Amino acid sequence: MYVYDDFDEKFVRERAAQFRDQVERRLSGKLSEAHFRPLRLMNGVYLQLHAYMLRVAVPYGTLSSSQMRQLAMIATKYDKGYGHFTTRQNIQFNWPKLKDLPDILDDLADVGMHAIQTSGNCIRNVTSDQWAGVAADEATDPRPYAELMRQWSSLHPEFSYLPRKFKIAITGASSDRAAIAFHDIGLQVLKNDAGEIGFDVYVGGGLGRTPMVGKKIRDFISLDDLLPYLVAILRAYNLEGRRDNKYKARIKILVHETGVDEFKAKVEKIFDGLEKDKLTAPAGEIERIQGFFTLPDYQAAEANPETFTKARSENAAFDSWVKRNVAAHKQAGYAIANISLKPIAGIPGDATDEQMNLVADLAEKYSFGEIRVSHEQNLVLAHVKEEDLFELWQALVPAGLATANIGAITDMITCPGLDYCALATARSIPVAQKISEKFADQKRQEDIGDLKVKISGCINACGHHHAGHIGILGLNKKGEEYYQITLGGSGDESAAVGEIIGPGFSGDDVAGAIDTLVNRYVELRDEASETFLQVVKRVGLEPFKEALYADH
Amino acid sequence: MPIIKDGALIEDNWTLLDEEADVPSSADIIIPLNVMLEKAERLSNHSGRIALLISNDIAVEDHADLVAKADMVVLELPAFTDGRAYSQARVIREELGFDKELRVKGDVLVDQAAYLQRCGFDSFDFDGEFDAETWKKSSEIMTTGYQRTYKDELETRS
Amino acid sequence: MAKKLKGDQVLTGQLLREGDVVFYTEDGNWSPDLQNAKIATTAEQIDELDVLIAKAEETNLVIDIYPIVVKRDDAGKLVPDLIREKMRTTGPSIVYA
Numbered sequence: 001m002y003v004y005d006d007f008d009e010k011f012v013r014e015r016a017a018q019f020r021d022q023v024e025r026r027l028s029g030k031l032s033e034a035h036f037r038p039l040r041l042m043n044g045v046y047l048q049l050h051a052y053m054l055r056v057a058v059p060y061g062t063l064s065s066s067q068m069r070q071l072a073m074i075a076t077k078y079d080k081g082y083g084h085f086t087t088r089q090n091i092q093f094n095w096p097k098l099k100d101l102p103d104i105l106d107d108l109a110d111v112g113m114h115a116i117q118t119s120g121n122c123i124r125n126v127t128s129d130q131w132a133g134v135a136a137d138e139a140t141d142p143r144p145y146a147e148l149m150r151q152w153s154s155l156h157p158e159f160s161y162l163p164r165k166f167k168i169a170i171t172g173a174s175s176d177r178a179a180i181a182f183h184d185i186g187l188q189v190l191k192n193d194a195g196e197i198g199f200d201v202y203v204g205g206g207l208g209r210t211p212m213v214g215k216k217i218r219d220f221i222s223l224d225d226l227l228p229y230l231v232a233i234l235r236a237y238n239l240e241g242r243r244d245n246k247y248k249a250r251i252k253i254l255v256h257e258t259g260v261d262e263f264k265a266k267v268e269k270i271f272d273g274l275e276k277d278k279l280t281a282p283a284g285e286i287e288r289i290q291g292f293f294t295l296p297d298y299q300a301a302e303a304n305p306e307t308f309t310k311a312r313s314e315n316a317a318f319d320s321w322v323k324r325n326v327a328a329h330k331q332a333g334y335a336i337a338n339i340s341l342k343p344i345a346g347i348p349g350d351a352t353d354e355q356m357n358l359v360a361d362l363a364e365k366y367s368f369g370e371i372r373v374s375h376e377q378n379l380v381l382a383h384v385k386e387e388d389l390f391e392l393w394q395a396l397v398p399a400g401l402a403t404a405n406i407g408a409i410t411d412m413i414t415c416p417g418l419d420y421c422a423l424a425t426a427r428s429i430p431v432a433q434k435i436s437e438k439f440a441d442q443k444r445q446e447d448i449g450d451l452k453v454k455i456s457g458c459i460n461a462c463g464h465h466h467a468g469h470i471g472i473l474g475l476n477k478k479g480e481e482y483y484q485i486t487l488g489g490s491g492d493e494s495a496a497v498g499e500i501i502g503p504g505f506s507g508d509d510v511a512g513a514i515d516t517l518v519n520r521y522v523e524l525r526d527e528a529s530e531t532f533l534q535v536v537k538r539v540g541l542e543p544f545k546e547a548l549y550a551d552h
Numbered sequence: 553m554p555i556i557k558d559g560a561l562i563e564d565n566w567t568l569l570d571e572e573a574d575v576p577s578s579a580d581i582i583i584p585l586n587v588m589l590e591k592a593e594r595l596s597n598h599s600g601r602i603a604l605l606i607s608n609d610i611a612v613e614d615h616a617d618l619v620a621k622a623d624m625v626v627l628e629l630p631a632f633t634d635g636r637a638y639s640q641a642r643v644i645r646e647e648l649g650f651d652k653e654l655r656v657k658g659d660v661l662v663d664q665a666a667y668l669q670r671c672g673f674d675s676f677d678f679d680g681e682f683d684a685e686t687w688k689k690s691s692e693i694m695t696t697g698y699q700r701t702y703k704d705e706l707e708t709r710s
Numbered sequence: 711m712a713k714k715l716k717g718d719q720v721l722t723g724q725l726l727r728e729g730d731v732v733f734y735t736e737d738g739n740w741s742p743d744l745q746n747a748k749i750a751t752t753a754e755q756i757d758e759l760d761v762l763i764a765k766a767e768e769t770n771l772v773i774d775i776y777p778i779v780v781k782r783d784d785a786g787k788l789v790p791d792l793i794r795e796k797m798r799t800t801g802p803s804i805v806y807a
């Protein structure tokens with residue numbers, strides 16, 4: 001993984017010092033709250049319902065063991081002993097004090113981390129495929145380009161006061177695990193027959209109030225032209241994006257109102273006029289970055305070793321975990337082990353300091369000291385030898401980290417909702433907990449198969465409910481929380497926005513409604529392998545509506 | 553309103569020309585773009601310097617000829633969160649090749665000065681009090697930057 | 711305040727340095743306990759809240775100050791009207807950490 005050189009380190013230390021100075025001026029009263037607010041947001045500091053919240057960047061979801069240990073330390077020392085992994089592959093601390101934040105940033109800088117642009121109307125932390133570099137279906141590792149964009153976008157002088165936030169995601173695989181179609185810019189890395197790298201560019205995707213699927217505006221932009229092309233898109237947006245209405249300020253609205261073709265023409269015109277050599281990375285820089293993303297030193301390992309197959313046949317719980325949580329690896333004899341942060345009835349995405357430390361240790365022991373965070377709020381050990389999987393699993397079980405539910409119905413994306421979030425209209429976590437309890441039975445989960453349930457506590461859609469096979473949106477009607485259900489959304493390469501099925505449900509009734517929907521699906525499917533999403537696409541909403549509302 | 557250049561307060565002798573004001577023909581004047589477009593003939597005998605004030609909803613490249621003739625260009629920051637002038641500045645510097653004074657006027661925050669400078673501005677006409685010490689400190693904290701920009705004084709990765 | 715609220719009101723905000731939720735008290739201080747809050751009931755008192763907010767902001771101790779509507783429950787304790795404010799008074803509704 002990428003390791004800071006002296007330049008990166010100096011930059012991050014200076015940025016921490018700059019924020020310390022801003023906090024001092026705020027506390028002394030020299031800086032007003034109105035002026036401080038955007039400055040603290042650009043450094044990941046929110047004021048939430050009960051406290052400040054700090055969002056720390058985990059660039060494209062990659063962490064080292066020592067970074068994870070430092071996050072655990074911060075959770076212990078400055079917070080209440082836990083953190084929350086988010087859908088943007090970041091981690092949030094829910095209880096830091098403003099007066100401690102400068103020290104926390106210094107502690108982060110000690111391990112090459114920061115909170116730069118994890119919020120605010122600027123280019124946010126670039127996200128990617130959590131299996132980047134190791135997935136069996138990957139054409140090109142996207143991480144070097146994600147890192148290039150991380151550097152390029154950090155404290156960008158031109159693009160720090162955009163109309164609204166701006167999110168970029170990149171993938172190099174055919175299965176899109178980074179939801180690139182739902183980002184302001186989505187990039188698909190490709191390699192042509194000559195072995196050259198290029199990027200398909202999608203623009204104007206997003207969730208929130210007005211969900212839209214991104215449109216492709218460029219095929220195979222070359223590596224040299226990538227940053228200039230991003231400059232052109234961002235400049236068009238910065239100059240023409242709407243600033244009169246916060247809800248219409250994202251680039252998706254600009255693209256929609258301008259029309260894709262005209263927007264593309266504007267971008268191309270700006271792009272043509274740019275002095276490209278000045279805007280691209282200096283010579284040798286890409287190669288330098290790429291040098292960090294070579295594959296680790298895999299040992300020759302046997303595929304499906306006997307110890308592994310034996311453990312599977314003797315231990316049903318382990319076997320379930322392998323089936324659900326372990327994915328195919330590029331390297332024979334190795335596997336991708338996914339660690340679920342969705343224990344039954346737990347808080348999706350939360351990890352305690354002890355769990356973080358344990359994962360850090362296990363990563364060191366079994367996975368070259370590297371950890372990934374997925375946008376589905378789970379952790380990944382990306383290079384585990386198959387013969388080590390059983391030991392790894394045994395170490396995860398007592399820590400509550402071995403739930404065998406990746407991609408299953410209880411692996412819900414859930415935003416913090418009204419338990420923490422100042423913008424929320426309803427709670428998300430208790431709803432997720434009730435659903436999780438309802439589907440706790442492992443056999444039933446396995447029978448249901450892949451089903452993505454996604455929950456947001458308000459229309460901002462941080463819980464990606466639009467992209468859920470089943471989406472749940474928490475709203476407030478006459479002072480009561482209620483929940484709207486959508487069906488048929490999808491966040492991957494078949495990106496689609498879910499459709500509202502009908503009148504909403506109270507917090508107590510949501511889990512029951514989901515139960516009804518799932519039972520209906522089981523009745524409707526042609527064979528066990530037909531997924532929930534496939535059935536919804538085949539039969540439409542009607543049969544599900546009937547099941548839900550027939551006796552009402 | 554204070555004008556800051558190179559981190560210090562300076563004497564300003566530019567006068568903003570509004571609609572019908574009478575200014576001596578030898579004065580240094582700032583003229584809004586729309587006035588310039590409509591009343592250019594009034595200025596034919598003007599002997600003082602002429603600066604162009606461009607609001608932030610204007611595509612600056614459409615007025616390349618006026619920019620090229622101006623002795624100074626002034627861009628606006630009506631609210632410190634409105635970042636259009638940053639892009640306008642880069643277009644004026646990097647594409648139109650304007651190399652005289654570029655000024656930003658409005659709700660400038662001290663914490664933005666360095667960003668603005670990197671986009672090509674060299675003077676600030678801002679609402680609010682000027683505190684030289686804070687200005688100096690906050691514009692000097694970052695000595696590094698990842699992007700190469702106009703007249704960049706920051707250390708970049710080479 | 712753009713919209714005038716109806717009902718008895720108290721002022722709430724968050725401590726600048728710590729972020730903790732607090733309520734404006736009779737003696738002009740801030741308390742973490744809603745039960746200590748100064749209640750504005752008459753139209754005059756409610757009108758005065760804006761003045762109090764402006765004054766409190768000047769001290770630079772508490773931020774994001776705004777009025778909320780409160781009621782008394784059967785036991786006579788003050789409870790906020792809105793679910794959001796209830797949550798702010800009681801903390802997350804889930805067992806965390």
Ligand code: SF4
Pocket residue numbers: 415416417418421422423424425456457458459460461462463
């Ligand atoms: S979706 Fe709404 S409630 Fe949930 S985290 Fe986002 S803003 Fe908060």
